[in-house]
Amino acid sequence: MANDVRPVSLKREGDGLKIEWADGVTTFATWRHLRASCPCAACTEDRAKPPDPFRVLTPQEVAAGPAAPVGIKTVGYYAYQIAWNDGHDTGIYTLEHLRKLGTPVTHGN
Amino acid sequence: MNPGMPQKLSLPGVKNVIAVASGKGGVGKSTVAANLALALRMSGQSVGLMDADIYGPSVPIMFGLGMVDPQTTPFPLEKYGVKLMSMGFMVDPNQAVIWRGPKVAQAVQAFLGQIDWGDLDFLVIDLPPGTGDAQLTLSQSAPLSGAVIVTTPQDVSLIDARKGVRMFQEVKVPVLGVIENMSYFVGDDGKRYNLFRAGGGQKLASEIGVPLLGEMPIDPRIAECGDTGEPMVRKYPDSPAAQAYLALARRVIATSATPAAAPLPEVQW
Numbered sequence: 001m002a003n004d005v006r007p008v009s010l011k012r013e014g015d016g017l018k019i020e021w022a023d024g025v026t027t028f029a030t031w032r033h034l035r036a037s038c039p040c041a042a043c044t045e046d047r048a049k050p051p052d053p054f055r056v057l058t059p060q061e062v063a064a065g066p067a068a069p070v071g072i073k074t075v076g077y078y079a080y081q082i083a084w085n086d087g088h089d090t091g092i093y094t095l096e097h098l099r100k101l102g103t104p105v106t107h108g109n
Numbered sequence: 110m111n112p113g114m115p116q117k118l119s120l121p122g123v124k125n126v127i128a129v130a131s132g133k134g135g136v137g138k139s140t141v142a143a144n145l146a147l148a149l150r151m152s153g154q155s156v157g158l159m160d161a162d163i164y165g166p167s168v169p170i171m172f173g174l175g176m177v178d179p180q181t182t183p184f185p186l187e188k189y190g191v192k193l194m195s196m197g198f199m200v201d202p203n204q205a206v207i208w209r210g211p212k213v214a215q216a217v218q219a220f221l222g223q224i225d226w227g228d229l230d231f232l233v234i235d236l237p238p239g240t241g242d243a244q245l246t247l248s249q250s251a252p253l254s255g256a257v258i259v260t261t262p263q264d265v266s267l268i269d270a271r272k273g274v275r276m277f278q279e280v281k282v283p284v285l286g287v288i289e290n291m292s293y294f295v296g297d298d299g300k301r302y303n304l305f306r307a308g309g310g311q312k313l314a315s316e317i318g319v320p321l322l323g324e325m326p327i328d329p330r331i332a333e334c335g336d337t338g339e340p341m342v343r344k345y346p347d348s349p350a351a352q353a354y355l356a357l358a359r360r361v362i363a364t365s366a367t368p369a370a371a372p373l374p375e376v377q378w
Contacts, residue, residue, distance in 0.1 A: 010376040017376070072376040073117060076249045077281040080376070092249075095281075095373075 005099065010080070012069070019102055027102025035067035035084055037101050038091035061086050118221050118250045122228040123157070125365045127285070128247060128256040130277070132269025134238035136261045137290040139167035140335055141325065142235035144342045144351075145257075148358035150190045151342065154230040157185060159220050160195035161247065162237040163213045164206050169197035173338020176201055184224050189343055192229070194220050210242040217246045231365070238269075240276040248280035252372070254365055255285035257322060262289055262309035274317050285364045286322035287314040288357065294327040295349060320364070323357040326350050 008020045016030040038044075064086040071083040075092050083089035093101075120126065129142040139162070146158040160168035169175055172188045177198050185192040196216065200206055208216075226232060234251075237243050247253060256277045260270035270287075277284050289310025294302045304327060314321040328350045334341040342351040 007374060009374055012376060012378050074373040074375065076251075076253075077370055077373060078248070078279070080373070 005095070007095065007098075010072075015066075017069075017098075017102075018105070019098060021099065026105050027099065028105045029098070029102040031067045031069060034082065034093070034101060035086075035088075037097075038082075038088065039093060039097055040088075040090040043088075043091065058086075116218055116222070116250055118218065118252070120221065120226060120232065120252060123226055123232045123252075124230050125254040126232045126234065126251055127361065127365070128234045128236055128244075128253055128282070129259060130236045130244065130256050130273050131238060131259040131266075132240065132271065132273035133260070133266045136238075136259050136266055136270075137325075138238070138259045139171060139235050140331060140340075141257075141259050141288055141290055142233050143168065143171045143335070143340045144354045145357060145361065146191050146231070146233040147189060147340050148342045148351075148354040149231050149233070149361065151346070151355065152358045152362065154358075154362065155228060156190070157192035157194075157226050157229045157232040159224075159232060159234045160193075160197065161217050161220070161234050161243045163196045163208065163216050163243065164237065166195040166197035166200075167335075168193055168195040168235060169202070170338065171335050171340060174198065185226065189339075192226060194224050213242045214246040217243050218250055221247075221251055231361075240272055244276060245280075248277070248282055253282045254370060255283040257285050257288055257361070258313070259288045259290050260310055260313055261291045262303065262305045262307055264306075264309065267309050267313055270313055271316075274313070278317075281370070283370050284317060284319050285361065286320040287317075288322050288325060290325045291327050292324035320360070322360050322364075323353055325353050325357075 006022045008022050011018045016028055017034065018026065018028045020026050068085045069082050070085050073081050075081050079092045079094045081092050129138050131138050142158060146156050150156045158168060160166045172193060174186060174188060179199050185194045186198060196206060234247065258270050258273055260266050274284055287310050291305055294304050296302055310324060311321050326349055328348060330345060331341045331350055334344050341348065342354040345351055
């Protein structure tokens with residue numbers, strides 16, 4: 001069952017995260033996509049709101065530039081927590097979530 | 110870093126961390142945890158027992174201990190060869206711990222990470238009922254080898270035990286098995302009476318595909334032993350309940366011999 005698939009290795013590659021899974025599938029997700037899909041309560045609530053055309057970027061967001069991680073650590077046996085360059089670090093990405101966010105890549109890519 | 114976020118703890122000297130959990134309160138988790146810890150000790154293992162029930166700690170009374178001065182007493186305490194840590198050692202039993210969740214998480218993390226547990230074969234963790242802060246903190250921060258689920262036979266207990274199992278499945282902590290507590294009573298006539306119905310523990314174990322680790326009998330002496338500070342398995346080692354706990358310890362040792370949980374790989378930069 002895909003739900004129980006564990007990662008074998010995770011690599012920072014180019015502008016994203018490449019994950020090799022135990023069932024032989026390799027997925028890739030850009031940092032931008034991962035940051036935009038942060039599962040924390042605050043980000044989930046923000047995404048549920050209609051987009052604000054007048055939203056002003058915070059100075060931290062402007063200084064950070066494109067989304068990039070500054071640290072990734074494991075959470076128990078079930079998730080990874082990503083700390084981002086914009087100072088946000090409350091998202092706990094479960095294995096299922098990471099698998100869904102990634103696009104399968106064929107070997108050799 | 111947000112103080113509520115999981116801090117990763119490593120317990121290098123501890124071989125197995127076993128959480129004793131249930132969804133429901135009052136099923137005898139603390140009794141099971143205390144007797145299991147002692148039964149493991151009596152089976153030649155080095156054992157610690159951590160009371161993660163911050164609001165309602167039971168380990169002190171079950172081991173005949175009270176409040177100590179944390180300034181002068183090094184933790185963990187030790188009794189009957191088992192290393193012990195509990196909120197009850199630090200707070201007057203007549204005083205309530207009125208804390209919000211993040212403080213509970215901090216206390217649980219401190220018990221795990223800041224106490225010198227030394228080299229242990231087993232660290233048994235007595236969890237509070239439910240699927241809240243203490244459970245989540247442990248699942249995120251502690252290198253849990255597995256969880257055992259305590260239930261009583263009737264459906265009203267099984268409903269919540271299932272939630273406990275579901276939580277451990279979500280956070281991918283292996284459930285080592287189910288313990289059915291208050292399973293039966295042996296009368297003076299030698300007959301076995303199923304006071305709270307029969308077969309509930311087996312039903313839950315079969316449902317989730319794990320072994321039924323034990324059916325613990327009701328014995329009035331269990332309550333007496335708990336209240337007087339010497340767990341049943343030590344005070345009456347020949348009683349059927351104590352024998353059941355010693356058998357449970359053997360099963361837990363056997364189950365733990367094959368590690369069911371492996372840490373996730375770190376990200377390569």
